[in-house]
Amino acid sequence: MRRFAPATLFGQTVVVSLASLVISALLGFAILAFNQAAVVRAMGAYAASQRIVNLTLLIDKLPQNWRSPLVKAASSETLRIAIVPHRPDWAKHRAIGADARTIRAFLSRQLPANLANSLSVQVGSVSHRVPTAQRSMMPMMNQHALSNRPMRDCCGMGGMSAWRALRAAVMLPGGRWLIFTVALPSTGFGLAWPFLIALIAMGLIVITASIWAVRRVTAPLRTLAAAAERLGRDVAASPLAETGTTETRLAAHAFNVMQSRLRHLVESRTRMLAALSHDLRTPLTLLQLRVEDVPQADERDRMLAIIAGMNQMIEATLAFARDAAAVEPFRRLDLTALLVAIVDDLADADLKVSMEPSPSVAVSCQPAALRRALVNLLDNAVKYGGSATVTIRTNQQTATVTIDDAGPGIPELELAKVFEPFYRIEQSRSRETGGSGLGLAIALAVITAHGGTIKLSNSPSGGLSAKVTFPR
Incomplete structure (x- = not known):
């Protein structure tokens, strides 16, 4: 993994900033999707419940021979209505689950007591098509049209065998049961273009600000590295400018102090070397004068050669010291x-x-x-x-x-x-x-x-x- 990571501090900081932005955006998406799902589900359930109340009150007041046309006309791809002679099996329980109990309580407050007492509510997944046994219980509906026209998949799950729906059963006067099956609105996340544009604009602003901030932070490091490179070549190089943030000024001041100490150390060493080499010339000169008085020629020549070699070494040392001290x-x-x-x-x-x-x-x-x-x-x-x-x-x-x-x-x-x-x-x-x-x-x-x-x-x-x- 490390070989794919940027080698520079600038690159690593930008990558971390981008990763943080992407993670925060994904978390924002998740939170927004969850909140949107809850809001859409609540609004859909409220609308469906109000529709059930209105149709129930209307059908209850109609004569028997008018109910069938109304049921047929009110049924659609997202709403199934049926009048059956017996209570459905799923309606034996008044309500199962918090959603079903909440919707049943709302419906009970809107319906008359004689209808509310028999009310059963179910919220869950049901089949796309009406089972054969259930179709046989709906003699008052166009069963052929209903069986060949599946309920619209509002949840966008066309490849699945079920959809989330609200079912309600109410017993009408006379003992027959009025059954409602309503598809709840989609709870999937819907991406709106304004939201996407706002997210992209926010990302661009954050990225631009991050790049500017990282460059501002890393620029003094590059300056310090260049100054260290100059110091390695020339101890008398010009000092760093002590500007910028507090930390940058402290680092530049510490570098300048170090450079000054190194320069003084080199100058002191060079002066000492030059002084020692210079002081050695005096005794060598005296030694050379005494050697010239040696009577043996061979011995005198060897001694003079040794002294000449020492003088050559001293001259080279002085030249080395002068070159080191020269700017x-x-x-x-x-x-x-x-x-x-x-x-x-x-x-x-x-x-x-x-x-x-x-x-x-x-x-x-x-x-x-x-x-x-x-x-x-x-x-x-x-x-x-x-x-x-x-x-x-x-x-x-x-x-x-x-x-x-x-x-x-x-x-x-x-x-x-x-x-x-x-x-x-x-x-x-x-x-x-x-x-x-x-x-x-x-x-x-x-x-x-x-x-x-x-x-x-x-x-x-x-x-x-x-x-x-x-x-x-």
Whole structure:
């Protein structure tokens, strides 16, 4: 069931609102149908009872030879009248059931006492056609017409064998029985067009109001999600506007406070790192002056090389700290043109770097920071792989830069560790190629700040492949 449910809060809220509207409408239909059935039944029973009273009083006052024509003329598809010599079997009980007792009490109040005393009433389902035995008891009616003309099914149950009816039996002076069988009005639910139109209009109003309210509630959540995404790329992003409802303002204020604390934490860490790196340069300078006085040339050269390596690491650390502290604005830039310029610069420095022809791709970036990250990746590929080939692939959402080298690759267990600051693979720890261990860490930090990803993998044909993906 969950796979058919909407994934968004907006969709789920709208579905719940619609389901509630449908359920409430169905309940309203049921209540209206029940009330309508009761009202229609009561009105029909009252009309039928009044008709029975009027015809009974009229037939009682007529001469014997006039009664038969009147009975025949008054009978119809919804009303059967008969005068029989004996009491029907069903009339042995005065009234059975609350409906029958209510109708009998009403009829008794309208009829003379001599007729009311013999009155019997029955409310229930009876056959469409008059049984043969009963037709034989109605010599004064047109039995052929009556037997071939069933009583109209007022209840809309043409496929059923019975209909709900009211039967009354009264003994006339002389001992004969006057029998009435009346079809009660339909108690089914009748759907009126005005009611249906009003229901549809109400539904449209409720749906429109629900959609507006849900969008108003979920809009701050989308804004908060976008702000969190910006914060992941740039800790110095502009704060959220603290507007809207009380809850929205509280959430925006809490987010701004969190962003401010994160920014201060990063700035403090960067300043501390820069201070430590700067303070290390003074003792290294003094150490270098003392090493130059060492008489053994080989020992002096090894010590100077170690100090040079430490100075290189400090310079890289200071550069990393400066880049982290710098706030460069984002702007749209042609990524292909940037890579062409970098490849040309490296090729002019006699490095084996090439680039496959690629279409122009515009991305939002910090140009200086992105250039530094791409230079670090290409320099790393040339330094450890001998050469680098750049390829750009695009789709509607992303742009992917692939840098392939011709080196031996990296062990699978080392692929994730090479992005850690100051981490170097054992085979690269020489003065010639070892580096400071910050190149890939800087590249990862810059690419992550641009909302992108970087993935290293060993190519099946040999060498290392670095795939950098940017959002367009």
